[in-house]
Amino acid sequence: MNLRALVSVTGKPGLFKLIGQNKGGFILESLDSAKIKSVVNLNTTKMATLEDITIYGEEEEIRLLDVLEKIKAEEINVPDTKSNGDTLREFFRSVAPGHDESRVYTSDIKKIISWYNIIKEFPLFEEEAPAPIQ
Template identity: 35%
Template sequence: MEYYKLVAVTGLPGLYELVSSKKDGAIVRSLQDKSTKFASTRIHQFSHLESIEIYTTGENVNLVEVFQAMEKGTAVLPDAKDDKAVKAYFGEVFPVMDFDRVYNSDMKKIVKWFDILKKNEIELKLSEAEPEATTETAEAAAEPEAPKEEVVAEEKPKKAAAKKKAAEKTTEDGADGEAPKAAPKKPARPAGGAAAKKKAPAKKKAEE
């Protein structure tokens, strides 16, 4: 299983392998229970792991760099439910992370994802092909666009250009790939012009 095929799907726990894409969604396989299911773009949004970046005190880095640092580190992977332990862990294995912008929920997600990747013995490296080309090809096929993950961070502006439309694009453009609604037609003007007034009733004849 290749790292570049992996995606996170909103509304579904864990990580998934992108098996195939369809016009209205994609077939994905869970890395945890190996079950395969169809995920509709009308309900779910997709984030390719290769397109996710992490905030640091300097320039943003690709998520894979954080995973690689975790792999090289000697610290024991913390319990994802323990906020303090998780923050202390990243303070040791990846101290340049911007802890003001990367929330605890994001750090917990990284810990869970890393655990899943290691259990599936997935090599933590980006595809050799041009990152842009890889992401655009996958996106064009499945249209699994996702909003900027405040999450684990933000997606690269170049890579997420197509994604951003569907997410804020649903955001996350007619939302979720739906065509925008046509503008309502202007009502026809009444005869005599828009300012035409009702004809005043005739005055009653004076009594004789």
């Protein structure tokens, strides 16, 4: 899974593809149907690549990429983000066993499901991640 160029921006819904950089910040393109391009100034906005995001675990943190791969590999019936909290939590227990249920909120689960629904059709989801530079 090669999701290196995909980022989440604090305060903005959805996911974005990092397409460039200028002196004002990073140039992002939304992954929704609108394909809106915007510039994000890192001095005032936080953003994180999907590869860097982790989920609170009871013993150790769980990589978001591992959760997304498990959803994809098992072809699990992904619940709708409007499902009740119990349904969402039960689903998340199956794809992220050992997550810290007191610190991973229903809103976090909804966000992860919505991200999965956005990226599941993209070719990046099928590509292998490049090997780390040593």
